[in-house]
Amino acid sequence: xxxxxxxxxxxxxxxxxxxxxxxxxxxxxxxxxxxxxxxxxxxxxxxxxxxxxxxxxxxxxxxxxxxxxxxxxxxxxxxxxxxxxxxxxxxxxxxxxxxxxxxxxxxxxxxxxxxxxxxxxxxxxxxxxxxxxxxxxxxxxxxxxxxxxxxxxxxxxxxxxxxxxxxxxxxxxxxxxxxxxxxxxxxxxxxxxxxxxxxxxxxxxxxxxxxxxxxxxxxxxxxxxxxxxxxxxxxxxxxxxxxxxxxxxxxxxxxxxxxxxxxxxxxxxxxxxxxxxxxxxxxxxxxxxxxxxxxxxxxxxxxxxxxxxxxxxxxxxxxxxxxxxxxxxxxxxxxxxxxxxxxxxxxxxxxxxxxxxxxxxxxxxxxxxxxxxxxxxxxxxxxxxxxxxxxxxxxxxxxxxxxxx
Numbered sequence: 001x002x003x004x005x006x007x008x009x010x011x012x013x014x015x016x017x018x019x020x021x022x023x024x025x026x027x028x029x030x031x032x033x034x035x036x037x038x039x040x041x042x043x044x045x046x047x048x049x050x051x052x053x054x055x056x057x058x059x060x061x062x063x064x065x066x067x068x069x070x071x072x073x074x075x076x077x078x079x080x081x082x083x084x085x086x087x088x089x090x091x092x093x094x095x096x097x098x099x100x101x102x103x104x105x106x107x108x109x110x111x112x113x114x115x116x117x118x119x120x121x122x123x124x125x126x127x128x129x130x131x132x133x134x135x136x137x138x139x140x141x142x143x144x145x146x147x148x149x150x151x152x153x154x155x156x157x158x159x160x161x162x163x164x165x166x167x168x169x170x171x172x173x174x175x176x177x178x179x180x181x182x183x184x185x186x187x188x189x190x191x192x193x194x195x196x197x198x199x200x201x202x203x204x205x206x207x208x209x210x211x212x213x214x215x216x217x218x219x220x221x222x223x224x225x226x227x228x229x230x231x232x233x234x235x236x237x238x239x240x241x242x243x244x245x246x247x248x249x250x251x252x253x254x255x256x257x258x259x260x261x262x263x264x265x266x267x268x269x270x271x272x273x274x275x276x277x278x279x280x281x282x283x284x285x286x287x288x289x290x291x292x293x294x295x296x297x298x299x300x301x302x303x304x305x306x307x308x309x310x311x312x313x314x315x316x317x318x319x320x321x322x323x324x325x326x327x328x329x330x331x332x333x334x335x336x337x338x339x340x341x342x343x344x345x346x347x348x349x350x351x352x353x354x355x356x357x358x359x360x361x362x363x364x365x366x367x368x369x370x371x372x373x374x375x376x377x378x379x380x381x382x383x384x385x386x387x388x389x390x391x392x393x394x395x396x397x398x399x400x401x402x403x404x405x
Contacts, residue, residue, distance in 0.1 A: 002244065004178075005042055005074055006042065006043045006044075006045065006067075006073045006075075006085060006200055006303070007042055007043070007045070007073060007074065007075045007076075007077060007078045007159060008044075008045050008046070008047070008048075008066075008069040008070045008073035008074050008075070008077065008348075009044060009045070009046040009060075009077045009079060010046075010047050010049075010069065010078050010079070010080065010089050010093070010277055011047075011048065011049065011074065011078060011080040011081075011085070011089075012046055012047070012048035012062075012064055012079075013048075013079065013080075013081065014133075014134055014242075014243070015079050015130075015133070015137065016046070016048070016079030016080075017046075018134045018137035018138060019077065019079055019137055019163060020044050020046045020060045020079075020104065020139075021059065021060060022137050022138060022162060022163060023040075023042065023044050023077075023138065023159065023162055023163070023313075024044040024059035024060045024217075025059050026140065026162050028108075029251070029310060035388075042159075042280075043061070044059065044060045044061065044217065045060075045061045045062070045068075045069045045073065046060050046061065046063070046069065047062065047063050047065070047066045047068075047069045048062075049080070049085065049089070049276055054229035055287075058227060066093050067090065067092070067093055067096040067213070068093055069093075070093045070096050070097055070098075070101070070248050070265075071096050071098075071140050072098070073097075073098065073101055074098070074100070074101060074102065075101065075102045075104050075156055075159055075270060076097065076101055076102070076103050076104065076106050076325065077104045077105075077159070078091070078103065078104070078105040078106060079106050080106060080107045080405055081275070082107070082108075082109060082251060083107075083109035083110050083113035083252075083255075084198075085107070086105060086109055086113065086117065086311070087092065087113070087117075088106050089178060090103070090117065090120075090121075090211060090274070094191065100155075101124065102124055102125075102126060102152055102155060102156050103117075103121055103124055103126070104126050104128055104156055104159065104160075105125070105126070105127050105128065105129075105243075105279050106128050106129060106130050106144075107129065107178050108176075108180070108183065108248075108251075108252050108255075109164045109176055109255070110131050110174040110176060110180075110255045110258065110259055110260050111173040111174075111177040111180075112173070112259065113176070113177035114127045114165070114173050115171070115176075116174065117172065118143075118171065118172035118276065119174070120147070120148055122150070122172050122240070123148075123149040123151075123152050124152065125148060125152075125172065125236060126146055126147070126148030126152055126156055126172075127145050127147045127148060127171075127172035127173075127175045127176055128143055128145065128146040128147070128148075128166075128173055128175065128181075129178075129179035129183045129403050130142040130144050130145075130163065131143040131145070131146075131163065131179070131182050131367055132164065132242040132245050134243050135243070136164065137163060138162075140162060140163060140164055141164050141165075142163045143164055143167055144160050144163060144165065144166050144167060145167055145168050145169050145175040145178050145179055146160060146167065146168050146169065146175060147168070147169045147170060147171045147172045147173070147174050147175035147176075148172060150168075153166075155322070163322040163356030167341040167351060168181070177259065177316075179252075179254040180253075180255055181256070183252040183253070183256070184256055184264070184266060185250075186244075186249065186252060186281070187252075187253055187266040187267075187270050187281075188266055188284070188286050189219055189222050189250055190222070190249075190250050190270070190281050190284050191266055191269050191270065191284070191285075192219065192231075193214070193219055193222060194284065194285040194286070194287055194294055195217070195287040196210070196214060196219070197210065197285060197286070198206050198289045199310075201289070202289070205263065205264065205396035207230075207231060207232070208231065211223055211227055211230060211231060213340060214334075215227075215284075218282065219344075221324070222272050226280070226282035226285075227284065229280060229282040229286075230282060230285060230286065236338065236371050242278060242280035242281075243277065243280060243282065244280065244281050245272065245276035245278050245280065246273055246275060246277050246278070246279055246280075246281055246284050247278060249270060249281050249284075250267070250270045250271045250273075250277070253267035253271070253273070254267055261340070264307070268362065272362075272363075272364075274288070275287065276286055277302060290361045290363060291363075293393065293394055294361055294363055294368055294370075294387065294394050295314070295358065295361065296313070296393075296394065297316040297317070297387060297394050297395055297396050298316070298358055298361070298372065298396075299371055299387065300312045300313075300316035301313065301316040301317075301385075301396065302356045302358075302372075303370075304316065305354075305356060305374065305376075306347060306351060306354075306356075307347055307348050308343045308344050308345055308346045308348065309343070309344075309345055310340035310341075310345070312344045313339065313340050313343070314336065314340065316396050317336050317339075317394075317396045317397075318388070318390070318395045318396065318397050319336055320336075321335075321336050321395075321396055321397055321398055321399070322334065322336075322398050322399075323336075323399045323400075323401070324337060324399070324401075325400055325401040325402065325403065326402070327403075347365055348375055348376070349377075353377070354374075354375060354377070355375045356372060356373070356374045356375075357372065357373045358370065358372050359371045359373055365387055366389040366390075367387065367389070368386075368387040368389075368394065369384070369385065369387070370384075370387060371383065371384050371385070371388060372385070375380070378405075379403055379404070379405065380403075380404040381401050381402065381403055381404070382401065382402045382404065383399055383400075383401045384399065384400045384401070385398070385399050386399075387400045
């Protein structure tokens with residue numbers, strides 16, 4: 001096959017810069033051996049949307065005009081932040097594309113956005129999002145999910161092979177969707193790591209020992225790569241230190257939630273991380289636990305069940321609160337006084353065998369939601385709470401419950 005001679009890289013963020021440099025500095029023959037500095041197998045011309053051309057090293061030419069970059073390009077490679085950027089750039093350069101040029105999009109965008117570009121550009125479009133970050137680009141070890149016309153993919157394969165392993169998929173939309181799924185698993189790992197670190201802190205365990213043990217398990221690779229940040233040895237806000245930012249991962253999860261139309265808990269958890277959005281994703285694992293102030297009414301509620309003393313419920317709930325659910329096959333809605341009247345002021349006879357566990361707490365400014373599991377004898381209850389911050393403290397405004405027989 002004939003290798004592309006000129007490649008235009010549009011987008012010089014972290015990944016775009018790494019991709020342009022890799023393509024310029026490595027030979028096409030096997031994708032891994034460095035080329036002679038005076039005889040590059042393909043010419044790379046790059047452009048960035050944000051300000052003056054980025055320094056990428058002597059092997060990469062830069063320009064301040066994207067139409068100049070694409071005018072003589074066999075391959076136009078997009079390395080942009082989102083679908084909106086891809087649309088704007090494609091619209092800007094489309095009239096200057098050569099008739100036989102291939103648009104190779106490595107950006108992480110919504111499946112519908114990728115499918116729309118494929119419909120408009122036809123066989124000339126290959127959607128090829130990548131799995132891996134800057135170090136994987138430099139090493140040529142990316143996994144590349146490539147969806148497009150088979151003949152077009154064959155033509156652009158030498159470029160992709162320079163970056164890593166090509167994994168063909170059905171079409172552009174499938175490639176985009178699979179990339180979002182892959183990133184959702186990364187977010188799940190980060191958030192699971194967050195929970196493990198919080199629990200270790202709550203138990204008073206040394207952070208180093210917790211990380212040692214986590215490296216032995218399923219999170220081992222993530223912990224090993226990010227250990228310096230997790231241990232506090234690296235400044236997570238150091239300029240240029242982030243390989244994959246919290247903002248970028250949160251964007252991808254939002255795209256996945258919108259595309260699937262199904263709940264995605266990790267999207268909200270990551271978006272609500274109290275950290276610099278441009279920080280490395282490992283910083284999301286260091287988010288502090290929920291403040292005790294939010295937990296106090298839930299703990300008072302637990303004390304009410306443990307003691308049978310309704311005074312604890314009055315401390316936990318607002319006076320206007322209601323408790324609702326299905327009891328003996330009928331819907332009930334109790335005011336606080338009615339609910340408190342159900343408790344005799346002493347513990348249940350089987351209290352030593354009962355247990356209660358706070359499962360989730362999500363704070364959204366002055367409101368919060370929480371869930372709890374209660375095991376009372378033969379019955380298990382799921383309680384769902386709505387809380388409000390009022391008069392400088394948190395109170396439960398309403399509770400709904402489900403009884404699992």
